[in-house]
Amino acid sequence: MTTYLVTGLVVGSVYAIATLGIVLTYSSTRVFNFAQGAIAFALAITFYELTVDHGWNPRWAAAVTVLVVSPLLGLVLWAILFRRLADAPSSVRLVSTIGLWVALPPLTGLIFGRDERFAAPSAVFDPPHQYEVMGVGVDSNDVAVIVVAAVAALLLTVLLRATPFGLSVRATVDAPSMAATVGVNTSIVSAGSWMISTTLAGLAGVLLGTQRGFTLPQFTLLILGCFAAVVIARMHSLPLAFAGSLGLGVVQELSKSVVVGDFLDQFFERQSVWIRGLPQIIPFTVMLIFLLAYRGLGQERFSTDTRRADDAPTVEDLDGPPLAWWRRLLPVAVVVVCVLAAPLVLSGLWEGIAAKGLALAIVFLSYTLVAGSGGMLSLCQISFAGIAAAITADLATNHGVAIVVAIPIAALVVVPIGLLAAIPSLRVGDLYLALATLALAVLVDNTYFELPSVNNFDQGVDVPRPEGFGDDLPFYYLLVACFLVVALLVRNVRRSTTGLELDAMRSSEQAVATIGVGIVRSKLVVFGLSAFVAGVGGALFATYSGRASPEQYSVLLGVVWLAVVVTWGVRSIVGALLAGLSFAVFPQLASEHLTGAWLELPTVLFGLGAIGLAREPRGVVHQIVHGRRTQERARRQRARLRATPSPVPAGVEGGGA
Amino acid sequence: MSPRLEGRGISVRFGGLLALDRVDLEVADGAILGLIGPNGAGKTTCFGVLSGLVRPQSGQVLMDGHDVTGASPQRRARAGLARTFQRLEVFSGLTVREHLVVAYRSRGRNVATRIALDCLGAGRRPFSGEDEAIETILDRLGLTKLAAAPAGALPLGTGRLVELGRALATRPRVLLLDEPSSGLDADETAALTELLRSLQAELDLSLVLVEHNVDMVLGLAHRVTVLDFGQVIADGTPAEVRASEAVQTAYLGAAP
Ligand SMILES: Nc1ncnc2c1ncn2[C@@H]1O[C@H](COP(=O)(O)OP(=O)(O)OP(=O)(O)O)[C@@H](O)[C@H]1O
Ligand SMILES: [Mg+2]
Numbered sequence: 001m002t003t004y005l006v007t008g009l010v011v012g013s014v015y016a017i018a019t020l021g022i023v024l025t026y027s028s029t030r031v032f033n034f035a036q037g038a039i040a041f042a043l044a045i046t047f048y049e050l051t052v053d054h055g056w057n058p059r060w061a062a063a064v065t066v067l068v069v070s071p072l073l074g075l076v077l078w079a080i081l082f083r084r085l086a087d088a089p090s091s092v093r094l095v096s097t098i099g100l101w102v103a104l105p106p107l108t109g110l111i112f113g114r115d116e117r118f119a120a121p122s123a124v125f126d127p128p129h130q131y132e133v134m135g136v137g138v139d140s141n142d143v144a145v146i147v148v149a150a151v152a153a154l155l156l157t158v159l160l161r162a163t164p165f166g167l168s169v170r171a172t173v174d175a176p177s178m179a180a181t182v183g184v185n186t187s188i189v190s191a192g193s194w195m196i197s198t199t200l201a202g203l204a205g206v207l208l209g210t211q212r213g214f215t216l217p218q219f220t221l222l223i224l225g226c227f228a229a230v231v232i233a234r235m236h237s238l239p240l241a242f243a244g245s246l247g248l249g250v251v252q253e254l255s256k257s258v259v260v261g262d263f264l265d266q267f268f269e270r271q272s273v274w275i276r277g278l279p280q281i282i283p284f285t286v287m288l289i290f291l292l293a294y295r296g297l298g299q300e301r302f303s304t305d306t307r308r309a310d311d312a313p314t315v316e317d318l319d320g321p322p323l324a325w326w327r328r329l330l331p332v333a334v335v336v337v338c339v340l341a342a343p344l345v346l347s348g349l350w351e352g353i354a355a356k357g358l359a360l361a362i363v364f365l366s367y368t369l370v371a372g373s374g375g376m377l378s379l380c381q382i383s384f385a386g387i388a389a390a391i392t393a394d395l396a397t398n399h400g401v402a403i404v405v406a407i408p409i410a411a412l413v414v415v416p417i418g419l420l421a422a423i424p425s426l427r428v429g430d431l432y433l434a435l436a437t438l439a440l441a442v443l444v445d446n447t448y449f450e451l452p453s454v455n456n457f458d459q460g461v462d463v464p465r466p467e468g469f470g471d472d473l474p475f476y477y478l479l480v481a482c483f484l485v486v487a488l489l490v491r492n493v494r495r496s497t498t499g500l501e502l503d504a505m506r507s508s509e510q511a512v513a514t515i516g517v518g519i520v521r522s523k524l525v526v527f528g529l530s531a532f533v534a535g536v537g538g539a540l541f542a543t544y545s546g547r548a549s550p551e552q553y554s555v556l557l558g559v560v561w562l563a564v565v566v567t568w569g570v571r572s573i574v575g576a577l578l579a580g581l582s583f584a585v586f587p588q589l590a591s592e593h594l595t596g597a598w599l600e601l602p603t604v605l606f607g608l609g610a611i612g613l614a615r616e617p618r619g620v621v622h623q624i625v626h627g628r629r630t631q632e633r634a635r636r637q638r639a640r641l642r643a644t645p646s647p648v649p650a651g652v653e654g655g656g657a
Numbered sequence: 658m659s660p661r662l663e664g665r666g667i668s669v670r671f672g673g674l675l676a677l678d679r680v681d682l683e684v685a686d687g688a689i690l691g692l693i694g695p696n697g698a699g700k701t702t703c704f705g706v707l708s709g710l711v712r713p714q715s716g717q718v719l720m721d722g723h724d725v726t727g728a729s730p731q732r733r734a735r736a737g738l739a740r741t742f743q744r745l746e747v748f749s750g751l752t753v754r755e756h757l758v759v760a761y762r763s764r765g766r767n768v769a770t771r772i773a774l775d776c777l778g779a780g781r782r783p784f785s786g787e788d789e790a791i792e793t794i795l796d797r798l799g800l801t802k803l804a805a806a807p808a809g810a811l812p813l814g815t816g817r818l819v820e821l822g823r824a825l826a827t828r829p830r831v832l833l834l835d836e837p838s839s840g841l842d843a844d845e846t847a848a849l850t851e852l853l854r855s856l857q858a859e860l861d862l863s864l865v866l867v868e869h870n871v872d873m874v875l876g877l878a879h880r881v882t883v884l885d886f887g888q889v890i891a892d893g894t895p896a897e898v899r900a901s902e903a904v905q906t907a908y909l910g911a912a913p
Pocket of ligand 2: 743
């Protein structure tokens with residue numbers, strides 16, 4: 001038991017170091033860094049390469065990585081990305097660090113190669129000393145990690161409490177525009193926070209790597225722990241973030257102990273996925289508990305970004321003057337004709353690829369609903385797709401249900417699962433929803449998708465195609481029809497009262513509440529619908545592939561999906577279609593022309609696309625349709641409108657004159 | 658008969674700052690209540706409590722004698738409470754007309770019918786009586802010509818009118834206006850005063866008016882409550898308030 005306590009504290013310390021960085025940058029710049037784990041990963045690999053490939057002394061390599069490379073990386077990232085996010089719309093602020101999360105690991109692969117990294121250099125003591133504390137063997141490296149975390153936290157506290165820099169940061173946290181007017185240099189504050197944050201990421205990365213190995217899944221688990229701790233800290237409390245991380249690490253490790261194992265044995269089979277998936281189940285559960293608790297305390301009912309009050313109004317929603325009908329319809333017409341005519345010119349292989357793209361495009365329409373209309377960042381659409389695919393396969397193959405019946409049933413089953421993550425988190429804010437959905441996706445990945453009946457030894461379960469659509473050509477046109485039907489549904493919802501309410505909500509939740517519109521209700525409606533759409537798309541994707549195999553629905557892939565969709569334009573139906581097609585076509589092109597680490601090039605591009613939103617928030621499609629000149633004209637028209645005096649109320653005009 | 662809206666002993670604390678200290682106020686049927694006080698007196702916070710956006714540490718809010726202290730802003734809105742904001746809260750992605758549409762439809766159908774209608778594409782068909790009601794409001798506020806303009810691009814004064822129109826479209830019985838005349842020039846303010854007076858009479862509204870333009874409030878209101886540092890320092894008819902010594906020193910003295 002005590003052994004687990006020690007390892008728990010070690011893991012928790014690593015969480016704590018990375019979490020402090022996330023909380024620091026969130027409170028000082030309002031940018032939530034989803035990429036903290038990816039940054040830690042990139043820096044850990046840097047350390048690994050320095051020691052193992054270049055033969056540096058591990059302590060030197062660690063010092064250089066953490067104290068030189070990490071802050072430099074932070075500075076570079078700040079200069080090219082984070083700096084721009086300060087006045088970006090909040091949706092972009094959320095998404096662009098997700099782009100970084102997507103792009104960084106494959107970029108690391110491009111730079112350092114994608115070798116398996118087995119050797120585990122130790123940054124601190126090699127070989128470690130062994131101590132005996134209260135009858136438990138403790139390793140000096142364990143002690144070192146805990147001490148390092150405590151020192152890092154202490155230094156950070158001193159830095160924030162007792163230095164001019166700290167004062168500037170705290171001033172910025174309280175009132176950014178005010179801080180700027182009294183002469184705080186906000187650039188230095190934000191650049192400084194990001195450099196500190198990446199330094200902490202580098203430290204966490206090196207420690208985690210030396211303790212647990214240099215593999216990506218380790219780092220995914222790291223961010224999950226961090227995000228749960230961030231929820232505990234309600235995004236801003238450093239002490240709570242620290243304590244929460246430690247607590248979470250301990251609970252996660254204790255769950256592996258014999259006592260807990262024996263207890264759980266009464267309910268589950270040993271080796272069942274529910275016991276093996278416990279480390280992933282815990283962060284999600286902890287998040288849910290704290291979300292419910294905070295909600296119960298009645299806090300943050302309107303946790304719309306408090307910073308917004310200080311920001312200049314965002315121009316995200318201000319489109320230019322309405323375009324002529326033909327300019328609006330032309331791109332749609334071109335795309336429709338291309339899609340319909342594609343099989344005439346495509347070879348058999350590419351016909352299949354295009355069909356795959358269409359199936360994905362249907363899933364992507366769920367983002368158009370949930371993120372485009374609802375303004376919610378859901379990271380578990382892929383889990384909905386995967387669960388629906390698995391259920392469809394089970395119904396069709398094992399229970400003989402006709403596939404056309406199985407798909408809608410499966411998609412309906414997914415809806416309540418989605419609401420489970422959405423209901424507690426929605427009330428407290430969109431960022432919490434993103435974290436809760438991510439946790440849910442990881443949970444599904446490690447439990448449901450690992451079930452033998454679903455996973456079937458990584459083979460997946462067969463899914464038959466509907467009668468008469470066995471060949472790729474008819475199946476392609478079936479998918480076109482399905483896409484059109486779902487697209488129509490999305491369009492209808494967007495134009496409905498609910499759609500209008502959601503558009504209003506993106507500007508002001510307070511105002512929406514005071515005219516009597518239920519915020520949570522409207523959001524849940526689109527969230528549920530989007531889960532359904534994702535389910536349909538996921539099941540169709542499985543039907544295309546011929547089997548539902550969970551590995552095609554993993555969390556990280558879902559994050560890449562999101563990056564692709566936002567790159568093309570999350571508000572646009574055509575954007576979803578192009579995103580689906582490009583997600584099928586680019587990797588195919590890469591596999592034909594590239595090798596090795598370059599195979600990941602499409603992923604890098606998708607990630608960079610999402611990062612690029614910081615420049616053009618509405619995505620590529622919007623840019624193509626509206627073009628630069630129209631945007632310019634729109635800006636001028638806005639300026640003119642602002643300058644005109646407000647109209648005098650009509651009822652009084654006559655009397656007053 | 659109980660007043661349409663009543664606050665009893667409301668206290669709100671932000672950290673170390675007591676923004677409202679046991680504030681009582683009362684809005685009778687069809688009356689106009691002026692709420693004045695220097696900057697930072699707690700007027701906006703008071704509106705927050707009345708409309709349900711700010712939770713008071715203690716005290717009660719009653720509508721028609723029913724306790725709504727724990728009720729959501731939405732429930733209060735459905736019970737006939739509407740408000741505008743000091744710092745403009747227009748929906749920048751919507752047109753002026755759409756602001757009124759959303760507000761008008763907020764007392765709408767149940768969720769299941771709605772989802773079905775939304776998906777089938779019937780979700781934006783106007784409710785019965787909706788078009789006329791909205792045209793009337795647009796006309797009264799002189800917004801008819803701007804009905805199709807995106808609200809995010811409008812100047813401040815027009816934005817205030819849009820917020821007023823949005824509030825009216827919910828068919829309120831009590832309307833809270835937070836500094837409606839700020840950003841307007843003298844003529845526009847006069848026009849607005851007339852408009853509010855006639856709207857109040859026609860629609861049988863109870864109005865609560867937060868204003869820095871003291872002449873406007875004292876001219877328009879039937880009763881006036883004065884706040885200073887979160888406390889009610891005077892309460893009475895405009896004439897009484899104008900005469901009150903406490904008000905003279907705390908407030909009017911500075912701006913005669
Ligand atoms: N959310 C908040 N957090 C902390 N303090 C707040 C908050 N809202 C208001 N305050 C403080 O409470 C006090 C009352 O503010 P309030 O906005 O209600 O005043 P007001 O009478 O509306 O002032 P004004 O005439 O400037 O609009 C002020 O000192 C203000 O700084
Ligand atoms: Mg105010």
